[in-house]
Amino acid sequence: MRIAWVTDSTAFVPNNSDSKDNHIYIVPMIIFFGENEYQDGVDLTPEDLFAKLREDKVEVKTSQPSIGTFKELYEQLSNDYDYIFSIHVSSHFSGTYSSATQAAAILSDTIPNIICIDSKVISNPLTELILFGQRLANEGKDPEYIKHALENRITSSETYVMVGSLEQLHKSGRMGGLSFFLGSVLNIKPMLAIEDGKLEVKDKVRSIKKGLNSMEERFNQALAAKQITKVSVLHGLNQEDALEWIEQLRQKFPEIEFGAYPLGAVIGVHAGANTIGISWFEEVN
Secondary structure (H helix, E strand, O other), rough: OOOOEEEEEOOOOOOOHHHHHHOEEEEOOOOOOOOOEEOOOOOOOOHHHHHHHHHOOOOOOOOOOOOHHHOOOOOOOOOOOOOOEEOOOHHHOHHHHHHHHHHHHOOOOOOOOOEEEOOOOOOHHHHHHHHHHHHHHHHHHHHHHHHHHHHHHHEEEEEEEEEHHHHHHHHHHOHHHHHHHHHHHHHHOEEEEEEOOOOEEEEEEEOHHHHHHHHHHHHHHHHOOOOOOEEOOOOOOOOHHHHHHHHHHHHHHHEEEEEEOOOOOHHHHHHHOOOOOEEEOOOOO
């Protein structure tokens, strides 16, 4: 059984050009700088994005891929694959999942084996879901089993993020004016959780160190009650901060696998260059 895995550019997928080998196909999100349009990860990197944010005083917006883009990709993949799993960034953050499901509905008579899933996460946790699904497929599990297993795994995810730029969060519409004003004046950084695909404020801190301590404390609490084997540390352009934090975490939790993963340009538009976070899935036997 041949399965294609479709996702969007908010996922972290290394070796993007080798999609024929890993069977993962990435649909780029769209970023608008004023009148100019860019494809995330294709002609705009996170470094390019933040350079433009510093230099160009124009409005920046993001947009989901079109229904037609998904329809065209699904039609191409149906020639080589028996099933298509299309797994995307949380539907509360983007309309990408909606575009994917609408395209699948249009093709349902001719290509019935398209399975769309709302990951309710971002970045590398989204990638981890795809890799989990691929492992199940390699074990010979059928598509319906894989679908339910992925949906169950989504509910076991925890993600915490300390936003790097209140200004970017405010401009993107993810933070109200009063919260932005108070945070700017008082130098408060919100520590957010992704719960059921939505952003929820869990803590407000005055320094990066306190934010990292707050996220680490929540990880410690989860580890006391759950089996966790792998943790993703998510970052903007502040990779050195992420790697330094990972070294500290490895000393405290040597039995856990830690990795640093970039958030990508689209997430950077909303969260800022110095955003840092942590995410994991509970392992359920």
